Amino acid sequence: xxxxxxxxxxxxxxxxxxxxxxxxxxxxxxxxxxxxxxxxxxxxxxxxxxxxxxxxxxxxxxxxxxxxxxxxxxxxxxxxxxxxxxxxxxxxxxxxxxxxxxxxxxxxxxxxxxxxxxxxxxxxxxxxxxxxxxxxxxxxxxxxxxxxxxxxxxxxxxxxxxxxxxxxxxxxxxxxxxxxxxxxxxxxxxxxxxxxxxxxxxxxxxxxxxxxxxxxxxxxxxxxxxxxxxxxxxxxxxxxxxxxxxxxxxxxxxxxxxxxxxxxxxxxxxxxxxxxxxxxxxxxxxxxxxxxxxxxxxxxxxxxxxxxxxxxxxxxxxxxxxxxxxxxxxxxxxxxxxxxxxxxxxxxxxxxxxxxxxxxxxxxxxxxxxxxxxxxxxxxxxxxxxxxxxxxxxxxxxxxxxxxxxxxxxxxxxxxxxxxxxxxxxxxxxxxxxxxxxxxxxxxxxxxxxxxxxxxxxxxxxxxxxxxxxxxxxxxxxxxxxxxxxxxxxxxxxxxxxxxxxxxxxxxxxxxxxxxxxxxxxxxxxxxxxxxxxxxxxxxxxxxxxxxxxxxxxxxxxxxxxxxxxxxxxxxxxxxxxxxxxxxxxxxxxxxxxxxxxxxxxxxxxxxxxxxxxxxxxxxxxxxxxxxxxxxxxxxxxxxxxxxxxxxxxxxxx
Numbered sequence: 001x002x003x004x005x006x007x008x009x010x011x012x013x014x015x016x017x018x019x020x021x022x023x024x025x026x027x028x029x030x031x032x033x034x035x036x037x038x039x040x041x042x043x044x045x046x047x048x049x050x051x052x053x054x055x056x057x058x059x060x061x062x063x064x065x066x067x068x069x070x071x072x073x074x075x076x077x078x079x080x081x082x083x084x085x086x087x088x089x090x091x092x093x094x095x096x097x098x099x100x101x102x103x104x105x106x107x108x109x110x111x112x113x114x115x116x117x118x119x120x121x122x123x124x125x126x127x128x129x130x131x132x133x134x135x136x137x138x139x140x141x142x143x144x145x146x147x148x149x150x151x152x153x154x155x156x157x158x159x160x161x162x163x164x165x166x167x168x169x170x171x172x173x174x175x176x177x178x179x180x181x182x183x184x185x186x187x188x189x190x191x192x193x194x195x196x197x198x199x200x201x202x203x204x205x206x207x208x209x210x211x212x213x214x215x216x217x218x219x220x221x222x223x224x225x226x227x228x229x230x231x232x233x234x235x236x237x238x239x240x241x242x243x244x245x246x247x248x249x250x251x252x253x254x255x256x257x258x259x260x261x262x263x264x265x266x267x268x269x270x271x272x273x274x275x276x277x278x279x280x281x282x283x284x285x286x287x288x289x290x291x292x293x294x295x296x297x298x299x300x301x302x303x304x305x306x307x308x309x310x311x312x313x314x315x316x317x318x319x320x321x322x323x324x325x326x327x328x329x330x331x332x333x334x335x336x337x338x339x340x341x342x343x344x345x346x347x348x349x350x351x352x353x354x355x356x357x358x359x360x361x362x363x364x365x366x367x368x369x370x371x372x373x374x375x376x377x378x379x380x381x382x383x384x385x386x387x388x389x390x391x392x393x394x395x396x397x398x399x400x401x402x403x404x405x406x407x408x409x410x411x412x413x414x415x416x417x418x419x420x421x422x423x424x425x426x427x428x429x430x431x432x433x434x435x436x437x438x439x440x441x442x443x444x445x446x447x448x449x450x451x452x453x454x455x456x457x458x459x460x461x462x463x464x465x466x467x468x469x470x471x472x473x474x475x476x477x478x479x480x481x482x483x484x485x486x487x488x489x490x491x492x493x494x495x496x497x498x499x500x501x502x503x504x505x506x507x508x509x510x511x512x513x514x515x516x517x518x519x520x521x522x523x524x525x526x527x528x529x530x531x532x533x534x535x536x537x538x539x540x541x542x543x544x545x546x547x548x549x550x551x552x553x554x555x556x557x558x559x560x561x562x563x564x565x566x567x568x569x570x571x572x573x574x575x576x577x578x579x580x581x582x583x584x585x586x587x588x589x590x591x592x593x594x595x596x597x598x599x600x601x602x603x604x605x606x607x608x609x610x611x612x613x614x615x616x617x618x619x620x621x622x623x624x625x626x627x628x629x630x631x632x633x634x635x636x637x638x639x640x641x642x643x644x645x646x647x648x649x650x651x652x653x654x
Contacts, residue, residue, distance in 0.1 A: 006034050006286050007044055007056045011071050014055065023052040024183065025074040027125065029083035029117040029141075030104040031289060032058035034282040037299040039139055040081030045279040046176055047183055052076070058286070059105065059112045062120045068128035076186040077134035078125045079179065080167070082118040082141030084295070086317075086526060088153050091115060094524045095553065096153070103298075107291030115153075118142050122165035134192035136182060137161070138171035143321045144528035146172050146202050146261055147238055147252055148221040150231070150536040152525040157225040157536075160252065160259040162204050168192040170202040174307060174322055176276060177265045199244070200265030205251075205258045213249035213263050216241060220253035228537035229544070235533040236541040242320060245373030267308060267327040274333035277304075283340070301341055302353035302415075305334050305399065309357040310365040311419055312379040314460040315495065315523060315531035318357050324374045326361045331399045335406070342408035349409060354400065355416025360423060360431070362396050365389055377542070381421055382462045383453075391422055393431035400439060414439045420446050420470040421462040436477040440485050444474070447490040450498065451509045458497030458534065458547065489515070493559040494550040495523040496534035500581045503559040508586070511594055516566045522556050565594045575601070 008014045009032060014022065024047050028040040036042055047054045055074070060067035083090070083104060090102055091110070098110070105112035114120045118141045125135050145161040162170050169192065171178045178200040185195050196203055197212055208217065216237060224231040234252070241247040247263040268276065283300070285293045306328040309318045334354070341347050353359075364370055365380040366388040380386050403412045414435060423432055435444075448467040450456055456463055471487060478485050491510075493503060510517065525532040534540055534547045550556050558580070561573035574595055578584050586594045587603045597603035 004280070004282070006032070006282055007048065007054055008071070009056050009058065009286065009288065014071060019053055021053070021075055022055045022071065023047075023075045023187070024054050025068075025071070025078045025125075026054055026056050027060065027068075027078060027080045027121050028056065028058040029081060029087060029113050029121070029139075030058065030295070031106050031112070031293045032056050032286040033293050033296050034284060034286065035296060035299060036277055036279070036281055037084070037302070037304060038295075039084055040079075041281070042276065042279075043079060043081065043138070043175065043179055045281060046179060046276065047079075049275075049279055050180060050183060052183060052187070060121070060124070062114050062117070062124055065124050065128035068125055073129060073133075076183070077136060077192070078129065080118060080121050080125065080135065080137045080165075081139040082116075082137070083113070083139065086141055086144070087113065087115055087117050089524065089526060092153060094522045094556075101294070103294040106289040106293055108294045109291075116141070118145075118161065119165040122167045126166045134169075134186055135167040136169045136171060136179075137165055137167040138175045138179070140317070140321055142170050143172035144317055144526065146170055147218070147234070147250070147259065147528075148224050148231075148254065149527040150525070150532055151527065152532070152535075157221070157231065159221055159254055160202075162202065162259060163254055163257075168203065169195060169198075171200060172202060172261070172321070173200050173264050174268070175200060175265075176268060176272075196260070197262065199262050202259060202261040205260045208251055208253070208258045210258075211249035211251060211260045211262065215249035215251045215260070217251045217253070221255065221259075222253075229539065232533055232537045232539040232541040232544060235530065239320070239530065239541075240376050242323065243373040243376075244323065244325065245369075245371070246376075247373070264323055267323065267325050270327065270330055273307070273327060273329050277329060277333055277337060283344070298352075301344075301347060301351055302355070303334055303337050303341075303351065304356050305329050305354055306356035306358075306361055309361065310374065310380040311358055311361075311422075312382060312460045314458065314534075315492070315529055317526055317529055320528040322357060324365075324380075325369060326364055328356075328362045331395070331402055334399055335402055338403050338406055338409065342406060347408070349411065351403060351409060351412045353413060353415040354403065355414060357417070358419050358422075359414050359416035360393060360396055360418055362399075363390065363392070379460060381419065382460050383457055384462075385421065385425055389422075389425060391425035392428075393423070393426050394428065397431045397434060400434065404438060411441075412439060413441045415441070415445070418444070418446055421466045424466065424470055424473070432473065433477060436474065436483065436485065437481055443486040443488045445488045445490060446470070449490060449492045450495070450502070451506050452498070452502040455495060455498045455502050458540065459492075459495055459531070489517075490521070491517055491563060492521050492523055493563055494556040496531055496538075496547045496549045497540075498550065498559065499548055500550075500555075500558060500562075500577060501583075503562045504578065504581045504583050504586070507562040507565055507594060508592070510563065511565070512592070517563060520560050520563045522560060562594075571595065571598075 026044040034041055044054050055071050101108040102110050118137050142161055147160050151158045178198050181198050218234040218237045219230040224234050241250050244264040244266045250261045252259040285296050308322045308326040310324045449459055449461050451464040453463050525535045535549055538547055538549055540547050558577040561570040562577050564570055565574045578586055
């Protein structure tokens with residue numbers, strides 16, 4: 001059902017509703033967009049559905065506590081969300097440059113929220129409401145920083161976020177179940193210090209044995225700060241226990257106290273997920289923002305149908321946040337949301353996406369996962385798929401068919417990430433055929449990321465022959481349907497384990513296949529991922545072996561330039577990279593060469609060494625045509641010299 005009004009954002013809004021008190025204050029680091037794609041909005045609407053009076057404080061002025069007290073004191077507590085996107089990623093590029101736009105702020109303006117807003121807002125809320133006010137932090141920023149973590153922007157190991165943000169509880173992962181339980185207890189006057197058994201939460205304890213979930217102790221903040229092997233060992237243990245079925249509590253000592261994380265919450269069952277997305281969202285930007293909020297445009301006519309991802313990419317934060325267990329909404333729930341979209345005056349008949357973390361996942365990876373949890377030390381898909389993997393797209397295919405058949409819907413696109421390796425495992429070819437026939441908007445974006453097996457192993461991705469098999473099948477299906485649809489591969493440079501020689505190999509593949517990527521993503525070390533652990537420690541936490549890491553900006557620039565060899569301004573870097581890699585054979589005139597020599601370079605004028613070719617036998621009557629045509633290829637320099645000699649001779653005669 002579509003809502004008719006927003007939640008209160010001011011004292012005036014409260015008075016119009018005849019509210020003289022409210023129960024919970026939800027503080028958002030993003031602008032207030034009343035849409036289910038915004039995590040803090042989901043939490044606010046969930047609390048409202050539980051019968052509480054909820055007020056919203058979006059991107060408050062953090063320079064004083066005044067904005068926090070403007071609506072009065074909440075009766076039960078404050079919930080703080082750090083935003084849909086990590087604030088430091090939202091504010092800075094991987095090169096450390098300040099971004100020009102913040103898509104989650106009004107008009108895309110920068111400066112509407114501070115760096116690390118979870119910490120800043122928690123301090124202001126504590127200042128505003130005192131030590132007795134329960135404060136709960138959650139969202140992506142809190143989830144990924146719940147343990148001691150390497151911070152790329154400070155280039156050091158920071159404490160668990162609860163030691164910097166003066167909150168009582170931290171909710172990690174998809175926090176609806178934990179939030180509902182915390183709110184119920186706070187409303188029943190249970191002291192927040194006694195709420196220590198809720199799954200999917202973390203808190204600071206004065207004693208190590210307070211956790212009731214068979215806790216495992218990981219190396220302390222002090223040890224992981226000083227010893228990189230200890231950091232890698234801690235990361236491994238944290239990932240091992242991040243499972244809602246078999247996971248245990250995790251305790252990390254820090255400066256005389258103990259960060260205690262309970263096991264993850266169970267994923268929401270389908271019925272509860274349906275109820276959550278049926279809540280009365282207005283699906284609009286709050287009217288107080290006259291310039292709008294750019295982030296709404298990406299999701300206004302998109303639908304999220306699933307949660308979780310068993311893809312297991314080591315550089316992706318989803319494993320540590322949403323988890324590996326996939327759950328999904330019912331087809332009927334998704335259709336109801338699509339029917340709401342068709343009634344929007346701005347709807348032009350196109351549903352832009354029906355996806356999620358990975359669009360073509362609808363269920364757990366195997367039947368045993370629901371009973372025993374996800375396998376420890378084993379990926380479902382890479383480097384080889386598990387023999388127990390249930391690769392079935394039948395329900396997703398039916399969902400897309402139902403959406404296509406809705407009155408007013410012209411096209412339904414799939415633009416979220418597609419796991420092509422999972423698609424190829426499905427023995428039923430219907431989904432692949434229908435994807436190509438109906439659901440691609442000119443180009444399909446997939447993420448092979450690299451072509452070198454060793455690099456892909458560090459990434460947790462399938463080997464490259466899988467992508468090549470997918471690419472061949474994609475081309476064949478497009479040819480059969482007489483469609484001109486392109487495949488756009490996402491590529492990553494400078495991932496831990498990727499050497500300059502590996503980057504050259506990827507550049508050779510791109511050159512051979514005619515791809516010249518306009519953009520290449522440098523590896524971005526965000527908190528809480530296995531790849532970030534590799535970047536910081538130089539160790540693979542899975543087996544503690546050493547990993548090569550491109551650390552300096554210049555090393556990263558060399559790898560990135562190789563993948564964009566055709567850009568003129570990057571030519572000096574390409575030459576330097578090829579020299580360092582010992583691959584100057586790729587500077588020349590042959591078709592396989594990345595770049596040609598230029599005047600003034602030491603490679604200029606050098607002719608490629610080509611193997612001797614057996615001249616074809618002359619055929620009677622053929623004359624010299626075939627010989628001339630075959631013999632002139634690659635001989636522009638020799639022909640030019642003959643012309644120069646003839647010109648010099650004529651000049652001398654004159």
